[in-house]
Amino acid sequence: MKKRTISILIPFKNTAEFLPDCIQSIINQTYDNWEILAVNDHSTDNSLDVMHSYAQKETRINVLKNEGKGIIEALRTAYSHAQGTYITRMDSDDIMSPNKLENMVRSLEKLGQGHIALGKVKYFSKEGVGDGYKSYEKWLNHLTEKGLNYSEIYKECVIPSPCWMVHRTDLERAGSFTSNRYPEDYDLAFRFYEQDLKCIPTNELLHYWRDYGHRTSRTSEHYAQNYFLDIKLHYFLKLDRDNESPLVLWGAGNKGKTLAKNLLKKNIAFIWVCNNSNKIGLDIYDKRMNHYLELSKLQKAQVIITVANKEAQEFIKDYLQDQGKNRVQDYFFFC
Incomplete structure (x- = not known):
């Protein structure tokens, strides 16, 4: 039976130094029926050149220009070109474990639509990982081991933004990337929750999350605490009040x-x-x-x-x- 295609959405901006590790970790996957939709979000370094150099050698990589500005618009651009049965995200500065895609597809094919495939994550950094990130990693992985991610959804984002995979129809049902709310990953987690997509428990470490001082989640105003509180209150009033x-x-x-x-x-x-x-x-x-x-x-x-x-x-x-x-x-x- 022909393997189903996975569409991997990768917004990138000024991550030239990390892109080779990221893209190579995808090329090295044990599951090979994938496509990369890589969207340049107005990079000012040589990220675009790096991505084009990979695309010239690898036909499964499609390099696109962000039709708007920012990560939400980049995700929309990527998704508008996606052809896969399964959809996942990837951060351009992170690394996949070699069996990540195979593991997630196997989970989804076993349990069918209405489910989210997840994986445990691990932070890494040249400067060392801070206690806050270590605590978040431990908390998130504990939820993922049991598939109880929604049980603490109002505390913090319970779906790791670069380590989920869903059936395309389920992503459509959750509104895909039509929402303008930041943080976009937390907003999507709430929409998965709203649609009652079941989190598949796993003990597999599938994603390596890079931390560094100028990472977007550290520097963008869209990830400030008030944005998180606004999302929590919005969905509490909508879904659970x-x-x-x-x-x-x-x-x-x-x-x-x-x-x-x-x-x-x-x-x-x-x-x-x-x-x-x-x-x-x-x-x-x-x-x-x-x-x-x-x-x-x-x-x-x-x-x-x-x-x-x-x-x-x-x-x-x-x-x-x-x-x-x-x-x-x-x-x-x-x-």
């Missing part, structure tokens, strides 16, 4: 205050609580800060938690579970 239940915001740090301002701006009623004795009873933005025990007086409340401290999160989780509340139904960690 029960308007018949009281809404409670737990936490009065920077994220809690930002979220409170957004809720007030949208004229959405909420009760603000915390477990910080220094803030209980204060008026912030003309909104009274209540003791968290006020929760026990509410029927079927939904709780958004913006407390980042790990010990405090455990306390909050235990308290809410003792109240009979369920995660990603009654309470949602936004950090």
Whole structure:
């Protein structure tokens, strides 16, 4: 039986020094029926020359010019030329493990449409990987091992942007790259969640994620914290908010205050609580800060938690579970 084609979408901008490792890792794949749609997003280094040099030797590589500007437009350009049954993304500065494509296709062919093939990821860097990235890697891989990625979707992006694969029809159902929301990978993860695409659990390390100081996710304003909070609130209100239940915001740090301002701006009623004795009873933005025990007086409340401290999160989780509340139904960690 003929192997189905995988379309690999690769936006690239000023990554000339990393492109050879990236492209060679694809050429070396054990699964060979793929096409690369490489979109130059207005590079000012010699990235385009590097990509053209590979395309001249490899007919499966199609080099394109971004029809707009930025990664979302580049993904749209790439996808508009894609011919594959399966669609995946790749970052132009990363490296695939040799069996990545074969592993993902095998998972999708076994379980069919309505599923997302994933892989575990590993950060690497010449300068060394920071504790924050190590923590994210460990957290993300733990979810992927169990296929429980959506269980913590409001904390952080639970689908690694360069390490997923879906059937083309499922990507279409999720809206492909039509959304203008940044961060674009987090927005797509929520749309996969909205369409109930099942995450396939795996223990396989399939992707090596490069970190360096001028990486786009570190330098672009589109990946600032306020963009993440905006996406979380947007999809919570769209997908999980029960308007018949009281809404409670737990936490009065920077994220809690930002979220409170957004809720007030949208004229959405909420009760603000915390477990910080220094803030209980204060008026912030003309909104009274209540003791968290006020929760026990509410029927079927939904709780958004913006407390980042790990010990405090455990306390909050235990308290809410003792109240009979369920995660990603009654309470949602936004950090």
